[in-house]
Amino acid sequence: MTPLTGFLLVAALLFAIGLAGALTRRNAILVLIGIELMLNAANLNLIAFWRYGPHPEALTGMMFAIFSIAVAAAEAAVGLGLVISIYRHAHTTDLDMMNRMKG
Amino acid sequence: MIEKMDQIFVSLLHWLISFLPAFLQPFVGVVICVAVIVCLYPALFALAVLLERKGLGRMQNRYGPNRVGPFGILQPIADGVKSLTKEDIVPLSADAVVHFLAPVVLVVAVFMGFAVLPMGRNMVLVDMDAGLLFYFAMSATTELSVFMAGWSSRNKYSLLGAMRAVAQMISYEVPLLMSSVAVVMITGSLSLTKIVAAQDSYTGIFPHWYIFTPWGFAGFVMYAIATTAETNRSPFDLPEGESELVAGYHTEYSGFKFALFFLGEYVAMFSISGLGTTLFLGGWSAPFSFLTWVPSWIWFFSKIMLSICVFIWVRGTLPRLRQDQLMNFAWKFVLPMTLLNLFVAALWHFLGEGWQRWVFCSAILVVAYVAMGLVEMRSDHFGPRKYRYAE
Amino acid sequence: MSVVFYILAAMTIAGGLAAMLLKNTVHCALAVTVAFSGLAFLFLELDAQFAGFAQILVYVGAVAILVVFAILLTRGSETPKDSVYSKNWLAGLVIAAGVFAVLGWAVLQSAAVLPHETATPTVTVLDIGNALMTRYVLPLEIVALLLTVAMIGAVIVALHEKTEAQ
């Protein structure tokens, strides 16, 4: 197994864990955490490909990962803001309870 | 001879590891350095606690501790023995694992910061290219440990204290970073050794420290304010606010774990003063060109101890702020000032040598400071409290 | 494959699994910080110093704290009594397993053509800064705008609607 394969497999596993969490957990915050894990797994892929790719000095993968971190931070802030405002409205963060379009 | 004294610890380390086989040398060298740091700062912590208690006493016209040993100099040892022999109480409903992990995470994160601080010429554990970033990454971790401590105790005072502490630390981390970014902009490097090297030259007898520039001075003041809040020191010690919250997030800690929190707080003070020294006060460089014969590590540690004294002095002077004052101060005064300071630093860089940049930069900062002071002191959120009595 | 890689990979995966399996929401948030720091160390293992420290600074220092605040603000810190998984958890699990199978199959299939060990790239923070200010300056500006908009948006979304309450 080459180093790159190892990193890619870890990233794939982490992505699958995040996906499973996002699809199965009831708590909206934990679904967000699952999405963060998936984003992180993608970042790991980007960095791994940058490191073992043909042109690391071009910094493409690294830049992609840095921007992705910044975007993930924004996503977390907005997502959690939404969760909090939904909680104010519905008094629950249970996604199974939020199955109506009516407020 | 002077050279030897300056490099005494470096040569001592080289001499020590020269007895080992070559492949072990780097590893053992790092272990020795870590061991020295882990022993040195707790010792300084003991000294700082004594200084603080004596100094605060004198400021309040008291003696301070004077029972244990001559002039009470053995008091820290007595305190240490006391806290180590105390019973370690974990509340029944507490989350035992998180409760145990919190002080450990805090102390580890705090000590990690020393890895990149240059404590003397050639005396830095890891000369990292992204040293400043590493430092801030580590200090960001302490927030989580504070939350862990407060939440796992299952005590409303602990939780309130932790939430206050985390909110305060996040709010003041922004100006802390911003004021450091000005230095990074001028130096053009995140490496702390390069930042010190950039300040280690003299005009006449006066050093090129960043604090002696308009943007550096303003940055240092903002940095000092943010530091005081970041380390939860008075007047920003609301997280501990003993008159409201018992002891904040470490209410439910006793014995050795409490001692770890206490240690972590003081060591964080040392490390953040060390960073301030490195960024603005020229790190290990001497204050006057004719004093360069004094070993560089002496300068570094005396600057740290001096900042600790200032911390103590401020603590002895100012009353505690209210939560809303604290937040308003961070977001409406310190943050805009640091942002303006970034702009001024850029201006300083592009105006080039000459008297113009001194005048322009100082003028902008002073005008902004006075104007913001005038405006904000008049506002309801920020200024002196207006009492509304029942009509 | 070094020992360090296996340890860090195990730490990351364990943190991720714990975050998705534990019952108490705060424990999940703390576990996910373990995964985040594990990832940061993996970045360091890949010689991406800047990205690694940025990962710690952003995820452990900001996102984890944000999550924890959100949990406390939504009173989610108590361990729920009923199941923490949704009704159709089996479907989710199957989908995730399918995705992992496809990804893993793809990676292992292409293992032969993937590049092997290469020389350690020497990328300093200065290089990253230069790249950000020249080639990537437009994305940088867009991200700055995005962050500002996200901050304002988050504040407005989470702001209590005072007029409605009264």
Add this chain to the structure above:
Amino acid sequence: MLGEGILKGLAETAKNFFGSYFSKERLTTVEYPEQRIAPIEATRDFPFLVYDEENRDGGGPEWEAGLRCVACQICEKECPPKCIYIEKSKDKKLDYLGKAQYYPARFDIDISVCMSCQICVEVCPFESIKMDTKFEMSTTDRFGGLILDREHLAKSNTYYHKIHPTEAAAVDAHLAAEKVKADAKAKAAADAAEAKAAAASAVKPAVKPAEGAA
């Protein structure tokens, strides 16, 4: 300007800090076990029992013989926290007036309960219980050690004069007056008896003036 007050405050604390090393008046701390401030005359903390030194009714140690207390138990009844325990004696002894009185066979004060209210002193008709100034009474025994019995409670009148001179002088004067009065009464009684013995009439008028004098 913003920050002016902070600078003023810092100057003030700095002045205090350095001033405390130069002017001794700043440090008002009295380092207690070694240095003490003499207690003011009205100091009071726990009660004690006064005894007179002149041994009036032989037998037993001096303090036991001279106790002014007659075990009337008024203080026991009045004590708000009920910290006084008195057992009356079976026999009687002569008091300072030369009158046969009961005495306390047991007189205990639990100072862990006593609240130093001084009510026992106010109600005592015999000036026998007074307030002490001794306060360092810590013991290693939480229950037994804090119950003071007669022997510990008894302090001489000289001691009382030493700690509360003015009050003790007034008490002594009062007791002397009482004694004079009692003596006069006894004398009058004796006179009366004598007169009765001498002549069986015209005695009563002699008693009246003695009572009037009181």
